[in-house]
Amino acid sequence: MNIDKPKLVELLVEKTGMQPENVESQLDQLIERIISAAKRGKALEIKDFGLFYFNESGELKFDPAEELSTEISFKYAGMKPVELKPKRDSGLPPIDADEEKEPEFSPVIDTPSEELQKVEDTSEDDPFGIDDSEDDDFDFLSDMEEEPQPETEPEVKPIKEIKTKPIKKAPQKRKNNNGLIAILAILLLIVLIGGTIWFMDSFTGSEETEVATSSDLPVLVPEELPVITEEDEENIEQLQEVEEQQTTETEPAQEPEPEIEVQQPVEETPATTPQPAADQPLYGLMGVVMEEANDGYSIVIHSFNTEDTARSTAALLSQDGYRALVNARTVGGSSTWRVSVGQFETLEQARQATEQLPSPYNTQNFIHRIQIN
Amino acid sequence: MESEFIIAFKEVLREQFVDKHKVDIEGLGTFEVKHREQHQKKYDDGKIVMLPPADVLEFKSNIRISNEH
Numbered sequence: 001m002n003i004d005k006p007k008l009v010e011l012l013v014e015k016t017g018m019q020p021e022n023v024e025s026q027l028d029q030l031i032e033r034i035i036s037a038a039k040r041g042k043a044l045e046i047k048d049f050g051l052f053y054f055n056e057s058g059e060l061k062f063d064p065a066e067e068l069s070t071e072i073s074f075k076y077a078g079m080k081p082v083e084l085k086p087k088r089d090s091g092l093p094p095i096d097a098d099e100e101k102e103p104e105f106s107p108v109i110d111t112p113s114e115e116l117q118k119v120e121d122t123s124e125d126d127p128f129g130i131d132d133s134e135d136d137d138f139d140f141l142s143d144m145e146e147e148p149q150p151e152t153e154p155e156v157k158p159i160k161e162i163k164t165k166p167i168k169k170a171p172q173k174r175k176n177n178n179g180l181i182a183i184l185a186i187l188l189l190i191v192l193i194g195g196t197i198w199f200m201d202s203f204t205g206s207e208e209t210e211v212a213t214s215s216d217l218p219v220l221v222p223e224e225l226p227v228i229t230e231e232d233e234e235n236i237e238q239l240q241e242v243e244e245q246q247t248t249e250t251e252p253a254q255e256p257e258p259e260i261e262v263q264q265p266v267e268e269t270p271a272t273t274p275q276p277a278a279d280q281p282l283y284g285l286m287g288v289v290m291e292e293a294n295d296g297y298s299i300v301i302h303s304f305n306t307e308d309t310a311r312s313t314a315a316l317l318s319q320d321g322y323r324a325l326v327n328a329r330t331v332g333g334s335s336t337w338r339v340s341v342g343q344f345e346t347l348e349q350a351r352q353a354t355e356q357l358p359s360p361y362n363t364q365n366f367i368h369r370i371q372i373n
Numbered sequence: 374m375e376s377e378f379i380i381a382f383k384e385v386l387r388e389q390f391v392d393k394h395k396v397d398i399e400g401l402g403t404f405e406v407k408h409r410e411q412h413q414k415k416y417d418d419g420k421i422v423m424l425p426p427a428d429v430l431e432f433k434s435n436i437r438i439s440n441e442h
Contacts, residue, residue: 001392001394002395002397004397004399005397005398008396008398011389012385016377016381018377027378027398030378030382031400031401035400035401046382049383054438058437058438059436060402060432060434060436060437060438061434062402062404062430062434064430064432068390069429072390072391072430074391076426076428081422081423081425082422082423083421083422083423084413084422084423
Protein backbone atom coordinates (compact mmCIF):
# COMPACT_ATOMS: atom_id res chain seq x y z
CA MET A 1 0.00 0.00 0.00
CA ASN A 2 1.27 3.38 -0.93
CA ILE A 3 0.75 6.36 1.32
CA ASP A 4 1.12 9.67 -0.46
CA LYS A 5 1.04 13.13 1.03
CA PRO A 6 -2.76 13.65 0.98
CA LYS A 7 -3.25 10.25 2.57
CA LEU A 8 -0.65 11.07 5.18
CA VAL A 9 -2.43 14.32 5.98
CA GLU A 10 -5.64 12.37 6.35
CA LEU A 11 -4.02 9.96 8.79
CA LEU A 12 -2.50 12.84 10.73
CA VAL A 13 -5.86 14.53 10.98
CA GLU A 14 -7.33 11.32 12.34
CA LYS A 15 -4.56 11.04 14.86
CA THR A 16 -4.46 14.61 16.12
CA GLY A 17 -7.97 15.81 15.56
CA MET A 18 -6.55 19.02 14.12
CA GLN A 19 -7.87 20.79 11.06
CA PRO A 20 -6.60 19.35 7.74
CA GLU A 21 -5.29 22.78 6.67
CA ASN A 22 -3.42 23.09 9.92
CA VAL A 23 -1.94 19.62 9.56
CA GLU A 24 -0.89 20.35 6.01
CA SER A 25 0.87 23.55 6.97
CA GLN A 26 2.54 21.84 9.90
CA LEU A 27 3.77 19.11 7.59
CA ASP A 28 5.11 21.67 5.14
CA GLN A 29 6.84 23.46 7.98
CA LEU A 30 8.43 20.23 9.09
CA ILE A 31 9.69 19.43 5.59
CA GLU A 32 10.97 22.97 5.22
CA ARG A 33 12.79 22.74 8.53
CA ILE A 34 14.38 19.42 7.68
CA ILE A 35 15.68 20.68 4.37
CA SER A 36 16.83 24.07 5.57
CA ALA A 37 18.67 22.56 8.53
CA ALA A 38 20.30 20.02 6.25
CA LYS A 39 21.28 22.76 3.85
CA ARG A 40 23.06 24.62 6.61
CA GLY A 41 25.13 21.49 7.03
CA LYS A 42 23.25 20.46 10.14
CA ALA A 43 21.47 17.20 10.60
CA LEU A 44 17.95 17.50 11.89
CA GLU A 45 17.07 14.87 14.38
CA ILE A 46 13.53 13.91 15.20
CA LYS A 47 13.82 12.19 18.53
CA ASP A 48 13.07 8.47 18.48
CA PHE A 49 12.56 8.71 14.74
CA GLY A 50 15.74 9.50 12.93
CA LEU A 51 18.19 11.89 11.40
CA PHE A 52 17.87 13.85 8.14
CA TYR A 53 21.06 15.12 6.56
CA PHE A 54 22.78 15.72 3.23
CA ASN A 55 25.63 13.36 2.57
CA GLU A 56 28.89 14.23 0.86
CA SER A 57 27.43 13.98 -2.62
CA GLY A 58 24.55 16.28 -1.75
CA GLU A 59 21.81 13.70 -1.44
CA LEU A 60 19.23 13.90 1.27
CA LYS A 61 19.64 10.93 3.54
CA PHE A 62 17.74 9.57 6.47
CA ASP A 63 19.13 7.38 9.24
CA PRO A 64 16.36 5.83 11.30
CA ALA A 65 16.79 5.95 15.06
CA GLU A 66 17.53 2.70 16.88
CA GLU A 67 14.06 2.67 18.38
CA LEU A 68 12.47 2.91 14.96
CA SER A 69 14.73 0.30 13.40
CA THR A 70 14.04 -2.11 16.20
CA GLU A 71 10.35 -1.59 15.91
CA ILE A 72 10.30 -2.09 12.16
CA SER A 73 12.42 -5.21 12.38
CA PHE A 74 10.55 -6.53 15.41
CA LYS A 75 10.21 -9.99 13.94
CA TYR A 76 13.94 -10.47 14.04
CA ALA A 77 14.60 -8.83 17.35
CA GLY A 78 17.16 -10.62 19.45
CA MET A 79 18.87 -12.27 16.51
CA LYS A 80 22.56 -11.66 16.77
CA PRO A 81 25.20 -11.72 14.04
CA VAL A 82 27.03 -15.03 14.00
CA GLU A 83 30.74 -15.09 13.44
CA LEU A 84 31.51 -17.76 10.88
CA LYS A 85 35.24 -17.82 11.01
CA PRO A 86 37.62 -17.11 13.86
CA LYS A 87 40.28 -14.47 13.23
CA ARG A 88 43.24 -16.82 13.23
CA ASP A 89 41.83 -18.80 10.28
CA SER A 90 41.77 -15.73 8.06
CA GLY A 91 43.52 -16.03 4.74
CA LEU A 92 42.42 -19.53 3.84
CA PRO A 93 41.84 -19.57 0.09
CA PRO A 94 38.61 -21.60 0.00
CA ILE A 95 36.89 -19.24 2.36
CA ASP A 96 38.01 -16.19 0.46
CA ALA A 97 36.67 -17.70 -2.73
CA ASP A 98 33.45 -18.35 -0.94
CA GLU A 99 33.26 -14.75 0.01
CA GLU A 100 33.68 -13.57 -3.56
CA LYS A 101 30.47 -15.26 -4.51
CA GLU A 102 28.67 -12.28 -3.09
CA PRO A 103 29.02 -9.64 -5.76
CA GLU A 104 26.82 -7.04 -4.11
CA PHE A 105 29.14 -6.73 -1.21
CA SER A 106 31.12 -3.60 -1.80
CA PRO A 107 33.04 -1.90 0.96
CA VAL A 108 33.68 1.14 -1.22
CA ILE A 109 31.83 4.13 0.12
CA ASP A 110 33.68 7.11 -1.23
CA THR A 111 32.89 6.75 -4.94
CA PRO A 112 30.01 9.05 -5.69
CA SER A 113 27.92 7.66 -8.51
CA GLU A 114 24.29 7.13 -9.32
CA GLU A 115 21.76 7.28 -6.64
CA LEU A 116 20.70 3.69 -6.99
CA GLN A 117 24.12 2.34 -6.31
CA LYS A 118 24.40 4.52 -3.27
CA VAL A 119 21.28 3.15 -1.83
CA GLU A 120 22.49 -0.36 -2.35
CA ASP A 121 25.71 0.53 -0.61
CA THR A 122 23.92 1.78 2.41
CA SER A 123 21.89 -1.35 2.59
CA GLU A 124 25.03 -3.45 2.35
CA ASP A 125 26.93 -1.52 4.95
CA ASP A 126 23.79 -1.16 6.88
CA PRO A 127 24.55 -0.53 10.48
CA PHE A 128 21.11 -1.52 11.63
CA GLY A 129 21.73 -5.19 11.17
CA ILE A 130 24.31 -5.14 13.87
CA ASP A 131 22.87 -2.33 15.87
CA ASP A 132 19.45 -3.85 15.81
CA SER A 133 20.46 -7.15 17.06
CA GLU A 134 22.82 -5.71 19.60
CA ASP A 135 19.97 -3.65 20.95
CA ASP A 136 18.89 -4.97 24.23
CA ASP A 137 15.72 -6.94 23.96
CA PHE A 138 14.05 -4.80 26.55
CA ASP A 139 13.68 -2.01 24.07
CA PHE A 140 11.87 -4.34 21.81
CA LEU A 141 9.78 -5.69 24.62
CA SER A 142 8.75 -2.28 25.83
CA ASP A 143 7.88 -1.29 22.32
CA MET A 144 5.74 -4.33 22.00
CA GLU A 145 3.95 -3.50 25.19
CA GLU A 146 3.14 -0.03 24.07
CA GLU A 147 1.85 -1.04 20.70
CA PRO A 148 0.88 -4.67 20.44
CA GLN A 149 1.51 -5.74 16.88
CA PRO A 150 -1.47 -7.09 15.05
CA GLU A 151 0.71 -9.08 12.73
CA THR A 152 0.95 -12.72 13.72
CA GLU A 153 3.58 -13.97 11.38
CA PRO A 154 5.10 -17.10 12.87
CA GLU A 155 8.37 -16.52 14.69
CA VAL A 156 9.69 -19.78 13.30
CA LYS A 157 10.34 -18.31 9.90
CA PRO A 158 13.60 -16.50 10.65
CA ILE A 159 14.91 -19.49 12.50
CA LYS A 160 14.32 -21.75 9.52
CA GLU A 161 16.23 -19.41 7.30
CA ILE A 162 19.17 -19.38 9.61
CA LYS A 163 19.28 -23.13 9.83
CA THR A 164 19.44 -23.73 6.13
CA LYS A 165 21.41 -20.90 4.69
CA PRO A 166 24.69 -20.93 6.60
CA ILE A 167 25.16 -24.58 5.74
CA LYS A 168 24.76 -23.85 2.07
CA LYS A 169 27.01 -20.85 2.03
CA ALA A 170 29.76 -21.86 4.35
CA PRO A 171 29.88 -25.55 5.06
CA GLN A 172 33.61 -25.55 5.55
CA LYS A 173 33.50 -22.89 8.20
CA ARG A 174 30.95 -24.82 10.15
CA LYS A 175 33.12 -27.89 9.98
CA ASN A 176 36.08 -26.03 11.40
CA ASN A 177 34.02 -24.83 14.30
CA ASN A 178 32.75 -28.32 15.02
CA GLY A 179 36.26 -29.72 15.07
CA LEU A 180 37.41 -27.05 17.47
CA ILE A 181 34.46 -27.66 19.74
CA ALA A 182 35.13 -31.41 19.70
CA ILE A 183 38.78 -30.89 20.66
CA LEU A 184 37.81 -28.56 23.47
CA ALA A 185 35.24 -31.04 24.73
CA ILE A 186 37.79 -33.87 24.75
CA LEU A 187 40.31 -31.72 26.62
CA LEU A 188 37.70 -30.78 29.18
CA LEU A 189 36.78 -34.44 29.64
CA ILE A 190 40.41 -35.42 30.20
CA VAL A 191 40.88 -32.71 32.79
CA LEU A 192 37.70 -33.74 34.58
CA ILE A 193 38.65 -37.43 34.65
CA GLY A 194 42.16 -36.62 35.84
CA GLY A 195 40.79 -34.43 38.58
CA THR A 196 38.35 -37.10 39.71
CA ILE A 197 41.06 -39.77 39.85
CA TRP A 198 43.34 -37.50 41.83
CA PHE A 199 40.54 -36.65 44.22
CA MET A 200 39.64 -40.31 44.74
CA ASP A 201 43.29 -41.26 45.28
CA SER A 202 43.74 -38.78 48.06
CA PHE A 203 40.91 -40.43 49.96
CA THR A 204 41.34 -44.11 49.19
CA GLY A 205 44.61 -44.18 51.13
CA SER A 206 43.10 -43.12 54.38
CA GLU A 207 40.00 -45.20 53.84
CA GLU A 208 41.97 -48.38 53.33
CA THR A 209 43.89 -47.92 56.54
CA GLU A 210 40.73 -47.14 58.35
CA VAL A 211 39.26 -50.47 57.32
CA ALA A 212 42.42 -52.22 58.33
CA THR A 213 42.55 -50.74 61.79
CA SER A 214 38.93 -51.08 62.64
CA SER A 215 38.88 -54.72 61.62
CA ASP A 216 42.22 -55.50 63.23
CA LEU A 217 41.52 -54.04 66.62
CA PRO A 218 38.61 -56.15 67.80
CA VAL A 219 39.83 -59.36 66.20
CA LEU A 220 43.35 -59.24 67.52
CA VAL A 221 42.83 -58.19 71.10
CA PRO A 222 41.51 -61.51 72.39
CA GLU A 223 44.17 -63.52 70.61
CA GLU A 224 46.93 -61.42 72.14
CA LEU A 225 49.10 -62.18 69.16
CA PRO A 226 50.70 -59.55 66.98
CA VAL A 227 49.37 -60.44 63.59
CA ILE A 228 51.34 -58.82 60.87
CA THR A 229 49.34 -57.31 58.10
CA GLU A 230 50.49 -56.68 54.58
CA GLU A 231 51.27 -53.13 55.23
CA ASP A 232 53.60 -54.03 58.05
CA GLU A 233 55.74 -56.49 56.17
CA GLU A 234 58.55 -53.99 55.97
CA ASN A 235 58.61 -53.68 59.70
CA ILE A 236 58.83 -57.35 60.50
CA GLU A 237 62.51 -57.33 61.27
CA GLN A 238 62.28 -54.27 63.40
CA LEU A 239 59.42 -55.76 65.34
CA GLN A 240 61.23 -59.00 66.06
CA GLU A 241 64.29 -57.18 67.33
CA VAL A 242 62.22 -55.14 69.65
CA GLU A 243 60.49 -58.18 71.04
CA GLU A 244 63.77 -59.90 71.74
CA GLN A 245 65.13 -56.93 73.60
CA GLN A 246 62.08 -56.27 75.67
CA THR A 247 60.52 -59.61 76.33
CA THR A 248 59.11 -58.59 79.66
CA GLU A 249 57.48 -55.46 78.42
CA THR A 250 54.05 -55.57 76.90
CA GLU A 251 54.61 -52.38 74.97
CA PRO A 252 57.32 -52.14 72.38
CA ALA A 253 58.30 -48.55 72.86
CA GLN A 254 59.75 -48.02 69.43
CA GLU A 255 56.85 -49.59 67.61
CA PRO A 256 56.03 -47.24 64.73
CA GLU A 257 52.73 -48.84 63.71
CA PRO A 258 49.67 -48.49 65.86
CA GLU A 259 47.98 -51.45 64.19
CA ILE A 260 50.59 -53.89 65.46
CA GLU A 261 50.37 -52.65 68.98
CA VAL A 262 47.15 -54.45 69.67
CA GLN A 263 48.12 -55.76 73.08
CA GLN A 264 48.05 -52.34 74.60
CA PRO A 265 44.74 -51.41 76.19
CA VAL A 266 43.26 -48.21 74.98
CA GLU A 267 42.42 -46.99 78.49
CA GLU A 268 46.03 -46.52 79.32
CA THR A 269 46.59 -43.78 76.85
CA PRO A 270 45.25 -40.75 78.71
CA ALA A 271 47.39 -41.56 81.74
CA THR A 272 50.55 -41.84 79.73
CA THR A 273 50.28 -38.52 77.99
CA PRO A 274 53.76 -37.08 78.28
CA GLN A 275 54.48 -33.55 79.30
CA PRO A 276 56.06 -31.32 76.68
CA ALA A 277 59.79 -31.36 76.89
CA ALA A 278 61.36 -28.00 77.49
CA ASP A 279 63.67 -28.29 74.53
CA GLN A 280 61.05 -29.50 72.03
CA PRO A 281 60.82 -27.36 68.91
CA LEU A 282 57.51 -25.66 68.21
CA TYR A 283 56.96 -27.62 65.00
CA GLY A 284 57.87 -31.19 64.15
CA LEU A 285 56.70 -34.73 63.53
CA MET A 286 57.67 -36.30 66.85
CA GLY A 287 57.14 -35.15 70.41
CA VAL A 288 53.97 -33.92 72.03
CA VAL A 289 51.29 -31.70 70.61
CA MET A 290 52.07 -28.04 71.11
CA GLU A 291 49.04 -25.79 71.40
CA GLU A 292 50.95 -22.89 69.90
CA ALA A 293 51.72 -24.92 66.78
CA ASN A 294 48.08 -25.50 65.90
CA ASP A 295 48.20 -22.82 63.25
CA GLY A 296 50.20 -25.02 60.90
CA TYR A 297 49.77 -28.20 58.87
CA SER A 298 49.50 -31.83 59.77
CA ILE A 299 49.78 -35.15 57.89
CA VAL A 300 46.48 -37.04 57.84
CA ILE A 301 47.01 -40.80 57.90
CA HIS A 302 43.63 -42.04 59.16
CA SER A 303 40.02 -41.14 58.69
CA PHE A 304 37.30 -42.61 60.90
CA ASN A 305 33.55 -42.40 61.18
CA THR A 306 33.53 -42.36 64.97
CA GLU A 307 35.36 -40.14 67.36
CA ASP A 308 36.22 -42.99 69.76
CA THR A 309 38.16 -44.95 67.15
CA ALA A 310 39.95 -41.82 66.09
CA ARG A 311 40.89 -40.89 69.66
CA SER A 312 42.19 -44.37 70.48
CA THR A 313 44.26 -44.48 67.31
CA ALA A 314 45.64 -41.05 68.07
CA ALA A 315 46.55 -42.23 71.57
CA LEU A 316 48.46 -45.16 70.15
CA LEU A 317 50.30 -42.88 67.79
CA SER A 318 51.23 -40.47 70.55
CA GLN A 319 52.65 -43.36 72.54
CA ASP A 320 54.86 -44.03 69.60
CA GLY A 321 56.22 -40.56 70.00
CA TYR A 322 54.21 -38.88 67.28
CA ARG A 323 52.38 -35.63 67.71
CA ALA A 324 48.91 -37.06 67.08
CA LEU A 325 45.92 -34.82 66.43
CA VAL A 326 42.23 -35.56 65.92
CA ASN A 327 40.18 -33.22 63.78
CA ALA A 328 36.51 -33.46 62.89
CA ARG A 329 35.66 -32.57 59.32
CA THR A 330 32.51 -32.75 57.31
CA VAL A 331 33.12 -34.52 54.04
CA GLY A 332 30.25 -35.08 51.63
CA GLY A 333 27.59 -34.36 54.24
CA SER A 334 28.85 -36.83 56.87
CA SER A 335 31.37 -36.00 59.54
CA THR A 336 34.65 -37.84 59.67
CA TRP A 337 37.37 -37.85 62.25
CA ARG A 338 40.81 -37.38 60.87
CA VAL A 339 43.85 -38.60 62.73
CA SER A 340 46.97 -36.74 61.73
CA VAL A 341 50.56 -36.66 62.90
CA GLY A 342 53.00 -33.84 63.26
CA GLN A 343 52.69 -30.10 63.40
CA PHE A 344 54.43 -28.17 60.66
CA GLU A 345 54.80 -24.53 60.00
CA THR A 346 54.64 -24.86 56.22
CA LEU A 347 53.13 -27.21 53.71
CA GLU A 348 56.57 -28.00 52.37
CA GLN A 349 57.89 -29.05 55.78
CA ALA A 350 54.90 -31.34 56.19
CA ARG A 351 55.48 -32.84 52.76
CA GLN A 352 59.13 -33.57 53.61
CA ALA A 353 58.12 -35.18 56.89
CA THR A 354 55.85 -37.66 55.11
CA GLU A 355 59.03 -39.35 53.85
CA GLN A 356 59.97 -40.20 57.43
CA LEU A 357 56.73 -42.06 58.00
CA PRO A 358 56.70 -45.86 57.77
CA SER A 359 55.01 -47.57 54.87
CA PRO A 360 52.23 -47.31 53.76
CA TYR A 361 51.76 -43.95 55.44
CA ASN A 362 54.67 -42.39 53.60
CA THR A 363 52.62 -42.56 50.43
CA GLN A 364 49.05 -42.87 51.66
CA ASN A 365 48.50 -39.59 53.36
CA PHE A 366 47.48 -36.07 52.74
CA ILE A 367 48.29 -32.82 54.41
CA HIS A 368 45.68 -30.53 55.87
CA ARG A 369 45.66 -27.35 57.82
CA ILE A 370 45.17 -27.92 61.50
CA GLN A 371 41.73 -26.90 62.76
CA ILE A 372 41.06 -27.42 66.41
CA ASN A 373 37.41 -28.03 67.13
CA MET B 374 5.40 23.82 14.88
CA GLU B 375 3.50 22.05 17.57
CA SER B 376 5.05 19.18 19.44
CA GLU B 377 1.69 17.44 19.30
CA PHE B 378 2.02 17.38 15.55
CA ILE B 379 5.55 15.98 15.66
CA ILE B 380 4.46 13.20 18.00
CA ALA B 381 1.53 12.35 15.74
CA PHE B 382 3.77 12.48 12.68
CA LYS B 383 6.16 9.98 14.24
CA GLU B 384 3.37 7.69 15.34
CA VAL B 385 1.60 7.69 11.99
CA LEU B 386 4.78 6.98 10.08
CA ARG B 387 5.82 4.27 12.52
CA GLU B 388 2.48 2.53 12.10
CA GLN B 389 2.78 2.70 8.33
CA PHE B 390 6.33 1.35 8.38
CA VAL B 391 5.38 -1.56 10.59
CA ASP B 392 2.54 -2.37 8.20
CA LYS B 393 5.10 -2.34 5.37
CA HIS B 394 3.42 0.59 3.65
CA LYS B 395 5.44 2.79 1.37
CA VAL B 396 5.19 6.42 2.44
CA ASP B 397 5.80 9.04 -0.20
CA ILE B 398 6.09 12.57 1.17
CA GLU B 399 6.17 15.08 -1.60
CA GLY B 400 9.00 17.52 -1.22
CA LEU B 401 10.93 15.21 1.07
CA GLY B 402 11.29 11.67 -0.16
CA THR B 403 10.02 8.12 0.00
CA PHE B 404 10.20 5.79 2.93
CA GLU B 405 10.01 2.12 2.24
CA VAL B 406 10.56 -0.92 4.44
CA LYS B 407 12.50 -3.64 2.69
CA HIS B 408 13.33 -7.09 3.82
CA ARG B 409 16.99 -7.81 3.94
CA GLU B 410 17.95 -11.46 3.78
CA GLN B 411 20.61 -12.75 6.06
CA HIS B 412 23.98 -12.23 4.52
CA GLN B 413 27.65 -12.48 5.19
CA LYS B 414 29.71 -9.48 6.00
CA LYS B 415 33.48 -9.44 5.88
CA TYR B 416 35.33 -7.07 8.12
CA ASP B 417 38.73 -5.58 7.44
CA ASP B 418 40.33 -7.79 10.05
CA GLY B 419 39.24 -10.90 8.17
CA LYS B 420 36.32 -11.67 10.41
CA ILE B 421 33.28 -12.97 8.54
CA VAL B 422 29.96 -12.50 10.20
CA MET B 423 26.58 -13.86 9.19
CA LEU B 424 24.12 -11.06 9.75
CA PRO B 425 20.59 -12.07 10.61
CA PRO B 426 17.67 -11.15 8.36
CA ALA B 427 16.04 -7.83 9.09
CA ASP B 428 13.42 -5.43 7.88
CA VAL B 429 15.16 -2.20 7.02
CA LEU B 430 13.75 1.23 6.41
CA GLU B 431 15.06 2.77 3.24
CA PHE B 432 14.75 6.41 2.37
CA LYS B 433 15.07 7.77 -1.13
CA SER B 434 14.97 11.38 -2.03
CA ASN B 435 15.27 13.38 -5.19
CA ILE B 436 16.33 16.41 -3.25
CA ARG B 437 19.93 17.24 -3.77
CA ILE B 438 21.76 20.10 -2.25
CA SER B 439 23.28 21.00 -5.64
CA ASN B 440 19.81 21.22 -7.21
CA GLU B 441 18.69 23.65 -4.60
CA HIS B 442 21.48 26.13 -5.23
